[in-house]
Amino acid sequence: MTEGxxxxxxxxxxxxxxxxxxCPARDMVDHVTSRWGIWVLISLRGNDLRYYELRESIQGVSxxxxxxxxxxxxxxxxxxxxxxxxxxxxxxxxxxEFGHEIGESLTELxxxxxxxxxxxxxx
Amino acid sequence: MTEGxxxxxxxxxxxxxxxxxxCPARDMVDHVTSRWGIWVLISLRGNDLRYYELRESIQGVSxxxxxxxxxxxxxxxxxxxxxxxxxxxxxxxxxxEFGHEIGESLTELxxxxxxxxxxxxxx
DNA sequence: CAGGATCCTATCCGATACTG
DNA sequence: CAGTATCGGATAGGATCCTG
Numbered sequence: 435m436t437e438g439x440x441x442x443x444x445x446x447x448x449x450x451x452x453x454x455x456x457c458p459a460r461d462m463v464d465h466v467t468s469r470w471g472i473w474v475l476i477s478l479r480g481n482d483l484r485y486y487e488l489r490e491s492i493q494g495v496s497x498x499x500x501x502x503x504x505x506x507x508x509x510x511x512x513x514x515x516x517x518x519x520x521x522x523x524x525x526x527x528x529x530x531e532f533g534h535e536i537g538e539s540l541t542e543l544x545x546x547x548x549x550x551x552x553x554x555x556x557x
Numbered sequence: 558m559t560e561g562x563x564x565x566x567x568x569x570x571x572x573x574x575x576x577x578x579x580c581p582a583r584d585m586v587d588h589v590t591s592r593w594g595i596w597v598l599i600s601l602r603g604n605d606l607r608y609y610e611l612r613e614s615i616q617g618v619s620x621x622x623x624x625x626x627x628x629x630x631x632x633x634x635x636x637x638x639x640x641x642x643x644x645x646x647x648x649x650x651x652x653x654e655f656g657h658e659i660g661e662s663l664t665e666l667x668x669x670x671x672x673x674x675x676x677x678x679x680x
Numbered sequence: 681c682a683g684g685a686t687c688c689t690a691t692c693c694g695a696t697a698c699t700g
Numbered sequence: 701c702a703g704t705a706t707c708g709g710a711t712a713g714g715a716t717c718c719t720g
Contacts, residue, residue, distance in 0.1 A: 459671045466670070467590035469692085485702055496694050501703060511673075522701040523700085532673055539666040546658050547589065548582045592712085608682050619714050624683055645681040646720080 465510055466536055470495050470503045475512065475529070475537040476544065482516075482528035512536060588633055589659055593618050593626045598635065598652070598660040599667065605639075605651035635659060 465471055473492045477483065483491065489500055504527060507513040512533035518524040529537055588594055596615045600606065606614065612623055627650060630636040635656035641647040652660055 459667065459674055462670050462674065463595065463667060464592070466666070467595060469587070472586065472590060497703075498695090498705095499693060502693090517702095520701095521700095523703090525702060535669050535673075536666065539662060539669060543589070543659065543662040543666065544582065544586060546662055547585050548580075550655055550658075551582055551585065620683070621685095621715090622713060625713090640682095643681095644720095646683095648682060 462510055465506050466512070466540070468503060468506075470499050471507060472540050472544075474500075474503055474507060474527075475533060475540055478513065478527060478529045478533070479537045479541065482526050484524060484526050488527065507533070585633055588629050589635070589663070591626060591629075593622050594630060595663050595667075597623075597626055597630060597650075598656060598663055601636065601650060601652045601656070602660045602664065605649050607647060607649050611650065630656070 466475065470492065473495075474488065477488060477491050485500070485504075488504075489495060489497065492500070495503075504513060504515070508515050511530055514528050514530050514533075516526045516528065518526070589598065593615065596618070597611065600611060600614050608623070608627075611627075612618060612620065615623070618626075627636060627638070631638050634653055637651050637653050637656075639649045639651065641649070
């Protein structure tokens with residue numbers, strides 16, 4: 435993004451000026467609202483799931499994208515990864531406390547959308 | 558996505574089985590959580606804005622993507638577009654009632670993320 | 681001012697093959 | 701089982717030019 439001369443406007447009173455620049459929250463938001471991230475977080479709300487359970491639960495996701503998404507969410511501190519050193523290995527994913535907070539917001543967002551879509555039509 | 562043999566499992570008790578298939582909500586969610594869509598919706602919460610105001614407010618967005626994002630959100634019934642037939646023309650964008658609902662959810666999501674990022678560190 | 685049209689590049693993402 | 705590595709097509713997205 436190469437912003438050197440980008441000034442952060444804090445004079446207007448809008449609290450969103452800051453985030454519109456390159457603040458770290460923007461990356462996190464992008465991860466959370468990524469194509470598959472949102473469904474991973476929602477899927478894990480009920481209970482922890484293993485890798486293949488997530489893959490079957492989230493229709494349409496490829497192994498590559500699921501792995502990639504999970505890695506990002508683990509790095510961000512939203513998802514916890516638990517490895518059981520058996521043979522074959524068992525890896526379980528669950529939400530951290532932070533992940534639960536975010537999952538709650540995402541579920542609310544999703545619910546509002548489905549609710550609206552179930553109505554006839556309105557502007 | 559070409560799913561013909563895809564069964565909707567309604568027997569498990571999880572209310573998210575349905576949405577993991579190709580339900581229309583998924584498209585809407587993708588639009589709302591698109592790279593720029595989320596910032597448009599948040600930006601318009603306070604007050605209506607004109608095109609160039611949005612462009613300046615949302616740092617990093619190109620004219621093309623802003624226009625494209627706005628068109629999608631208008632089609633989805635989240636944003637209202639008002640044209641003042643002057644010369645030069647003035648176009649103002651604002652949220653519909655539905656847009657306000659969604660914007661509220663997105664703001665909550667965003668607030669939780671920024672709040673967490675402002676803390677030292679935790680898992 | 682508010683975009684549409686065009687071009688071109690970065691990246692996303694799926695398919696496939698392979699590994700501990 | 702739970703991934704990683706690589707490849708290639710699709711698409712998102714930026715830059716530029718142009719119009720009502």
